[in-house]
Amino acid sequence: MTSTQLAPPATPTGTAPAVAVRGLGKSYGGRPVLDGLDLEVRRGECFALLGPNGAGKTTTIEVLEGVRRRDAGEVLVLGEDPAVAGRDWRARIGVVSQGEGAGQELSVRETLDHFAHYTATPRPTAELLAAVGLTEQAGTRVGRLSGGQRRRLAVALGVQGDPELVFLDEPTTGMDPAARRQFWQLVRDLRAGGTTVLLTTHYLDEAAELADRVGVVAGGRLVEVAAPAELGAELRRVATVRWREDGGWREVRTETPSLVLRDLLAAAPHEVPGLSVTRPGLEDVYLQLVGATQQGDPR
């Protein structure tokens, strides 16, 4: 590269978290959107912020990107405070935003070629086009792209500068299933290349598919962080034993369904009608996590 090589950073960047947030608070017009949110994203992982609309996901991402001021809390992104970090820091992060490129009348290739001027380390346009599956649309004007194609252009722009950390805010909203699958592969490729990915989504399957860890946001806080398979482990321990008795349904929620069954079967003279034992699926757990908070109780 050129002569502007920097001295090695004082802290080893491989070990410090990519994102460290403590007690993040933000209100709009007196209405709190974020209320003491804590978050840690490790280097190299794909972390999904999952939550319903209005939970504060986008506001969180915008604070981390350094485009929105926070009211309270400590925030470090790649070791710097986004509120005061400069251009050198911005060069290390990538943002996939909802907004369009540089103009409706510009072609996809022209848009990428233009934005290549803003970074010292642009990935070649042809490589980006291939990575997001827009090679065939390279000559198409941005104004004529479909919603899904626009999103893919946004992704190409977000990773153009070869960032260490990429923010994806609801990246697949408005995509058809095929485009979504293709996009997921794109995120997996990014992560495989060592890029840290922080994405927001309100699709459970997307979080389960892509993320190493999922953080559930509700009521302006992070109410749970776990690997997708372990999300809501406590809630999932509770099984529901259900059967018919005296013409109606009986239901017992328990962490020890075997004991309940043993008693039930011992007391029954013959077959227990309609007997079932169920555990909540990922979606049930998620709805419980989110629903509990919306009623004012974080658990």
Place this chain on the structure above:
Amino acid sequence: MTAVLTDRPAPPSTARIALARTALELRLFGRERQQVVFAFAYPVVMMVIFASVLGDEERPGDIPFAQYFLAGIAATGIMLISFQAVGTAIATEREAGQLERLQVLGTPPAAYFAGKAGLVLVSVAAQLALLLPVARYGFDVPMPVDLAHWLTFGWVAALGALAGTVLGVAVSALPGSASSTTTAVSAFAIVLQFFSGVFFGFLELPGWMQQLSALLPLKWLTQGMRSAFLPEQAGAFEVAGGWEHGRTALVLVAWVIIGTVICVRTFRWRRAEG
């Protein structure tokens, strides 16, 4: 997990991005036909209409109407391309989310403004290159008589375009939607033309109108243009009995400074927080 090294080359300079922005603005300008037609056609169409209808009239000092009007409509064209076009373009780009992308890329605002200024300079030059021959060969309007008058024409046009550009950036920070900004800026620009002596002789305007417009740049831009296109003795029919080049430069520079201060204090990449 591999440690990602952070020793990157420094981001491109403001000047390099400004150059890329200028190239982009020119390319987009060429593709947005409405804008091209509006910016280039308006002064020429006005010149043709007014000079054809009122061609026989004369302004004080035996100045043919077309000659007087060319100065005013040239000044108006500069104002439209700088103030009006820049103000509405920035409001529109902000609403479309294009400026958010520039913000997250860490684009220096100066590079963005420079791109706008670059577009204004090129399109002002192109517009004048179209208007002046129409006036010269269509309506026998004499061109500036010597190099000194051409130089006057040059600095007045450049200062006027610069003031218009920074004030366009400043006005784009007005709250409200892009379409409400467009309406407000257009209405203001139309009224200002009448106040500043573009269509009527400035001396024919009521005193309060003269005093009000003397606080704003267009009156001085128009007067400066007259000093380039009209014969020397016509200066006697100005408010001060002369061309007032010093004061013209002073007012325009003052507006450049005021506009720049407003830009620095109010410019934002995003719509106001909800």
